[in-house]
Amino acid sequence: MDKHIIDKAKRIFEDYLSRQGSRKTPERFSVIDELYALPQDEHIDVENLFLKMRNKGYTISRATIYNTLDLLVECGLAVKHQFKDKVALYEQALTYKHHDHHVCNQCRKIREFSDARINDIKEAMGKSLDSKITSHSLVLYGDCVIEDCENLKLG
Numbered sequence: 001m002d003k004h005i006i007d008k009a010k011r012i013f014e015d016y017l018s019r020q021g022s023r024k025t026p027e028r029f030s031v032i033d034e035l036y037a038l039p040q041d042e043h044i045d046v047e048n049l050f051l052k053m054r055n056k057g058y059t060i061s062r063a064t065i066y067n068t069l070d071l072l073v074e075c076g077l078a079v080k081h082q083f084k085d086k087v088a089l090y091e092q093a094l095t096y097k098h099h100d101h102h103v104c105n106q107c108r109k110i111r112e113f114s115d116a117r118i119n120d121i122k123e124a125m126g127k128s129l130d131s132k133i134t135s136h137s138l139v140l141y142g143d144c145v146i147e148d149c150e151n152l153k154l155g
Helices: 003-020 026-039 046-055 062-074 116-128 147-154
Strands: 078-081 090-091 100-104 110-114 138-144
Touching: 003 026, 003 062, 003 078, 026 046, 046 062, 062 078, 062 090, 078 147
Parallel strands: 100 138
Antiparallel strands: 078 090, 100 110
16 A cells, blocks of 8 residues: 555544544554554455454454454545445455445355446436435345355355
């Protein structure tokens, strides 16, 4: 990830924490470092983020990661997803471009996609409902036909 983006995220977070009267701890900012070091389309749960950070030598608790991710969601720096029976997953939001998700029922792989027709439907529904639709969430569940998925089905 671009260092400029991480620095911008840290400035936004610092301003947010100041306005909230919250502490600006190094651990909280290390969560930004690790979340924004992930590939832009990657989703991560608290446990995997905790293990990744511990393996890199951070001394941070799961509770601090949970709390920090909640703060990052509140201030618009992270997006939280809850897919079917999966634990909550997070992705970076600063460079977020709206997308929807496909989740495989078998291998649980999450794939992102965008389709302009969905926005057309959103706008049409807004008119129909006399509402300015500001966001939406679409998750498609199905069985992918990727070779790796087929191998998981056999195992």
